Amino acid sequence: MAQNVTLLFDTSDVDYRRGVVTAESVWRAIVLYGANSATYKFAFGATLLEIAATGRDRVALEELAPRYADLLCQALQRNPRQCIATSSKFLDACRAFNAGDLDRDTLHRRTVQLGFTNVIDAFPQIGGAPAPVRYYEDRRKNSPTPGLLLRDELLRLARSVHAQVLDAETAARWRLVETAWATGVSGAVLGPSLVYDHAKQELLLPTRQRRKSVTGVVPALNGYQDGRCAYCDRLMAQGEASGPVVEHVLPWKLVTRPFWTGPDVDAVWNLVLSCTPCNQAKQDRAPHESWMPWLEQRNNDLIDSRHPLRETLITQTGATATTRRENLKNAYRTATELLPSTWTPPKRPHEGQCTPGKTPPISNAPTTSVRA
Incomplete structure (x- = not known):
């Protein structure tokens, strides 16, 4: 009987970005993708969600200014660099307020005058085109x-179950961007040294004195998965008991194997989010190779989108798509030689939600990859 031979990492049928247009997915695209020349859009997006949650459909700049300015003042206290430009009159006003040289009323007036000049026009853009x-x-x-x-699309989004998650994702993206600028990520300073803390589920940047928390892994990755499980594609419940779960694609157990010579499996390239049922079903197994193009394209997608972790991923996986594919193939081969039993994720539906009481149909039977 002829065996079904799978071509390793054939991506012809991969549907990493589904292109589903919803108020939630487009908001994520605006906040999470594209070049970042300043962090204004993060403060602006957070302010919009807060005000829209009150149900008001009209808001004056004078009403936007206090919260918008507060968020940027707080950001400047975390990291003094909040834009790539060498100067900004608006940020100078925020710095003066932080230093006690400017009163709050004057800060708000200058925010109205200077703070919204570009962000209102630039925010609803994706790749230079209207969202x-x-x-x-x-x-x-x-x-x-x-x-x-404020349109109904924003009012509904701000009062939906997604609002709190979107706010956390925006904050995580903001931390990554400002940390990248502060550490000179273009020189790959952030890349090789960013580490994952299992206990805290945080990405940490080691310094000479200590490891500095950059952001939580769940909010940092959740938006790029559109809130869905990496394996079964179902929407993940956001409660602490039900997920999302930080998941190692190639099992963390590999680091206990004396003959493991592959890349660090505790690094960003190998981390995804899954629902609790898939995490429990997968256990210490690699996913079947038919799923692996999802991870390959996820990493390529983040690199191509100028994500703040771009240098991190390039350092961990390779400078070109061809190199990254070969490195991932080699890592997968080595992993499945040491841990031969693999797990086949369930089919990828586009509706429903993973909760502890609704486990998707998952095959727990061990399978073994067959490669040419």
Whole structure:
């Protein structure tokens, strides 16, 4: 009987980015993807969600300014660099407030004058084109009280179950961006040294004195998976007891094997989020090789999108897509030689939610990869 031979990492049928257009997915695309020249969009997005949660559909710039400025003042206290430009009159005003040289009322006036000049136009853009979902209408011109008209798409999103998760994802992306700038990520300083803390589920940046927490892994990765399990594609419940779970694709158990010579499995390239049922079913096994293109494309996608972890992933996986594929193939071969039993993830539905009481149909029977 002929064996079914799988070509290692054939990506022809991979659907990593499904292209589902919802208010939630487009918001994530705006916040999580694209170049970052300043962190204004993170503060602006967080402010919009907070105000929209009150149900108001009109907001003046004077009402946006206090929270928007507060978030940026707090960010400057964490990291003094919040943009790639050498100077910013608005950020200078925030710095002056932090130093006690500017009172709060003056800060708010300068925020109205300077803080929204570009961010209102730039925020609803993806790749230089208008986003497919509009969250507000600009009412700054020809109005006695310049501001925004908040659309139903934003009002519903801000009052949905997704709002808190989106806020955490925005904060995580913000921490990654500012840490990258502060440490000179373009020189790969962040890349080789970023480590994962199992107990805290955080990405840490070692310094001479201690390991500095950069951000939590769950909010840092959740948005790029659209809140779905990496294996079964179901929406993950957000409670502490039900997930998401930080999952090692190639099992962490490999580090206990004396003959493991592959890359560090405790690094970002090998970390994904899964629902609790898939995590429990997978155990200390690698996924079947038919799933591995998902990981390959996830890593390529983050690198190509200029993600703050770009240098980290390049350092860990390789400078080109070809090199990354070969390195991943070699790591997978070695892993499945040391731990031959693999796990086949369930089919990838596009509806439903993983909760402890609703386990997706998962095959627990050990399988073994067959390669040419």
